[in-house]
Amino acid sequence: MTILTFTVILLLGAYCAGLLGSLTGLGGGVVVIPLLTLAFGVDFHYAVGAALVASIATSSGSGSAYVKEGITNIRLGMFLEIATTIGAVAGAAVAIWLDNSAIAIIYGLVLILTAAMQQRRKSDHDGVKGSEAARRLKLYGTWPQKDGSLKAYELKHVGGGFGVMLVAGVLSGILGIGSGVLKVIAMDGIMKVPFKVSTTTSNFMMGVTACASAVVYIQRGIIEPGIAFPVMTGVLFGALTGAKLLKRLDVSLLRKIFCVAILLVAVNMIYNGVTGKF
Amino acid sequence: MKTTGNKERDMQLLIGNTLRWGVTLACAVALAGGALYLWKHGAEPMKDYSSFDYHALPAGAETYTTLSGILDGVAHFTAAGWIQLGVIALLLTPVMRVLLSLCDFVLQRDWLYAAISAVVLSVIVCNSLGGAV
Numbered sequence: 001m002t003i004l005t006f007t008v009i010l011l012l013g014a015y016c017a018g019l020l021g022s023l024t025g026l027g028g029g030v031v032v033i034p035l036l037t038l039a040f041g042v043d044f045h046y047a048v049g050a051a052l053v054a055s056i057a058t059s060s061g062s063g064s065a066y067v068k069e070g071i072t073n074i075r076l077g078m079f080l081e082i083a084t085t086i087g088a089v090a091g092a093a094v095a096i097w098l099d100n101s102a103i104a105i106i107y108g109l110v111l112i113l114t115a116a117m118q119q120r121r122k123s124d125h126d127g128v129k130g131s132e133a134a135r136r137l138k139l140y141g142t143w144p145q146k147d148g149s150l151k152a153y154e155l156k157h158v159g160g161g162f163g164v165m166l167v168a169g170v171l172s173g174i175l176g177i178g179s180g181v182l183k184v185i186a187m188d189g190i191m192k193v194p195f196k197v198s199t200t201t202s203n204f205m206m207g208v209t210a211c212a213s214a215v216v217y218i219q220r221g222i223i224e225p226g227i228a229f230p231v232m233t234g235v236l237f238g239a240l241t242g243a244k245l246l247k248r249l250d251v252s253l254l255r256k257i258f259c260v261a262i263l264l265v266a267v268n269m270i271y272n273g274v275t276g277k278f
Numbered sequence: 279m280k281t282t283g284n285k286e287r288d289m290q291l292l293i294g295n296t297l298r299w300g301v302t303l304a305c306a307v308a309l310a311g312g313a314l315y316l317w318k319h320g321a322e323p324m325k326d327y328s329s330f331d332y333h334a335l336p337a338g339a340e341t342y343t344t345l346s347g348i349l350d351g352v353a354h355f356t357a358a359g360w361i362q363l364g365v366i367a368l369l370l371t372p373v374m375r376v377l378l379s380l381c382d383f384v385l386q387r388d389w390l391y392a393a394i395s396a397v398v399l400s401v402i403v404c405n406s407l408g409g410a411v
Contacts, residue, residue: 004320007312036327043330053365060301060371074290074379078394081376085401092405096332138390207372208398214369215406218362221335221343225361226325229312232368236305 003226006040011230013039017054018238020258022062022203023245028054028235029177030114033107034265036227044100049222052176052210054235059207061239063200071200073141076155076193080165080186081205085212087169092213095174096220104273107175111266114181115259125192130154134191143197153194161191173213180206289382293375300371308364315357373402 017031029051036047063072095103130140134155142150155161168182180202187198217223325336340347341358348366351359380395 001324002320003322003324004316006324007316007320040327042327045330045332046327053368056368056372057301060297060368060375063297072290074293075391078376078379078391078398081398082394082401085398085405089401089405138388208376208402211369211372212402212405218365219343220332221339222330223342223362223365224327225311225342225358225365226315227327228365229308229315229361232308232365233305233312236301 007226007230010035010040010227011234014054014231014234015238015241018058018061018235018240019242019245020238021054021058021235022239022242028058028239029175030111030262032231032235033175033177034269037104038265038268042227044103045220045222046224046227048095048103048174048176049217049224050176050227050231052214052217053223053228053232055172055177055210056207056214057232057235058239059203059205059210061236062243063204063207071143071196072204073139073143073193073197073201074204075137076139076141076187077201077205079137079139080161080183081208083162083165084169084172084183084205084209087166087171088173088209088212089169091170091173092216093173094170098174101273103174104269106171107177108266108269108273110171110175110177110181111262111269115263115266117181117185119259125153125188125194128154128156128192131156131158133158141197143194151194153197155187155191155193157190157192161186164190169209169212172209176210176213176217289378293378296374296378297371300367300374304364304367304371306364307367308361311357311360311362311364314355314360318357373399376402 013035014028014032017028017035020031021028032051032054033044033047036042036050037044098106134140137158139158140152140154142152164182164186168186171177171182180199183202183205184198187193187201188195193201214223335343341351341356342348342362348359348362352363353359376395376399380392380399383389383392383395
């Protein structure tokens, strides 16, 4: 096919990726990787570079909307970003030694984890008593309720959350994805942060984590202009559309479809990785 | 217990707007490069992306992997140069966000978080420069 055809198809695919990514709270990278590797036969390294661009596009594109609403906990995000950025540096360093099959299998496992986490009951974690560490780090906050009032919340298990974030960072360095699922696990599951605060803060953080290894990716040559251009613009427009639609759509059906889709892709990835097709 | 005051809302709005502007700018630059790319190369067959070797980059890779190559491309209006410039602008948006938060924490005299933001910023900067070797 010609460059024009490839670019247009990729643009449309990236648009869907950005749309789905911002509607479900996951980064655009999750859809971009299988689109490139399975549909176009692109080498995994180029796909990882594209996913990184997509992650930053989703994060900055839709993140600005969430910051304005006052849900994101900037202090929590910044504190945890120490863990994710350090993890990302380590991950990017390790990535050179991994071949395509290994990356495919890791990616497949992350997808399965993502699908599993989507089924969790979303909790507001009322009445959580904050830990001493959380209080000293000023990690408590407030978030706006539907009636416009502000509800206060506290959190705990700071160390555990930090640890999971290190892993999230490493995965991000290897796969280029934002590891949104691990971030939500750390905040919602371990630190008992209200669900909406964790998803918006995670979305917010994805961009910074990706940034940490981005320059290294460019220098290694895995962010290729012919791929980066349609991915970046497609995801940006998709994420912006998604952020606008979010208020009006019933997202639960969408999440179910997405869940099935990523399970299929996960199985495909792991199978191909194990049988060495990559 | 600290509640979200006016100053914090202002900062959140500033960060949000900066992200929006940064993203728009990056997108515009990349679109310019992309349009040029399609104009010049649209009819050519798709590049072969099916294999990648860290030690054997495609010919002419400096135009999109090194800073000097990219800036050179921008000055000469090559598609690769402008697209990568757009990518770099996109990369800067989260960095700007950390920088703005750092300034905000300093203004609020929140030294703990000013320090935390500085650590995050230095990890990013050091890693980026370190890779330039």
